[in-house]
Amino acid sequence: MERPRMTAFSQVREPRGRVSDQLSLIPSLPSLEPAREAFPVELGRFLEQTDGVARSEQLFDLLSAFALHYQCPWIAYSSHSADQILKSVRRAPAFMRYPDEWPEHYVQMGYDRIDPIIKRSRKELGAFRWSEAYNDVSATEGERRFFDEAAMFGLKTGISVPLHGPGVGFAIMSFARPSCRELQNKTITYLQVAALHFHLRLARIVNSRCIQKAPNLSPREQECILWAARGKSSWDIGVILGISENTVNFYIKNVLRKLDVTSRTVAAIKAATLGIIEL
Secondary structure (H helix, E strand, C coil): CCCCCCCCCCCCCCCCCCHHHHHCCCCCCCCCCCCCCHHHHHHHHHHHHHCCCCCHHHHHHHHHHHHHCCCCCEEEEEEECCCHHHHHHCCCCCEEECCCHHHHHHHHCCHHHCCHHHHHHCCCCCCEEHHHHHHCCCCCHHHHHHHHHHHHCCCCEEEEEEEECCCCCEEEEEEEECCCCCCCHHHHHHHHHHHHHHHHHHHHHHHHHHHHHCCCCCHHHHHHHHHHHCCCCHHHHHHHHCCCHHHHHHHHHHHHHHHCCCCHHHHHHHHHHCCCCCC
């Protein structure tokens, strides 16, 4: 017998003492969709408010307030990378304003390994509804259960916006509602613009912090780690720079200490990430 599909997420019963308490803490939401002509006004106000903001937490607060205009009290932003070394060196901060018990349940169930939102975001360029991922013919029972249980915790409908950039990494911004009413296409467009703006502003903030924290490498140390990043051995680097192999190792050791890493591979990635060298 075919399993019934979810429409704007299945109607499910809330666990006792979980979502109902938290939903009472959500700021009161308008009962009707905002008038269409108000949409660009709110978006313009958000763009103006974020101009010149230098704190990532404040930036996220402004985005949260913007999302409330469209009945989305739950929002989350996270960055992802296929390169675990790069991920450990530099990762944009994650922000989440979800029902308190959902993140704990997410970890306990191991949903980070099958998260259909992450899976779909890897190949999507534009925003998508969670119901689209749920109803995808390739969705597994585990992936559908992920959405069913998210709905039980108050995340009943939502969208996710993949934010791809240079390199292997990407970020995801999600907006969710505690109701089963799907977001309108025009609303999704405005939320997507706001998510992209947040992503770019956050990248600027993170980059400025990294530049400020970049350690000072001597010209010779920069040369050594640059050639190491290009796959050259200490002996090769010594021949190229006209110095001994021991001297190269001395400079590389200084670089590892200054960058607070334990291998020249990670040191090369971190130096490139901080803008100290260009590969």
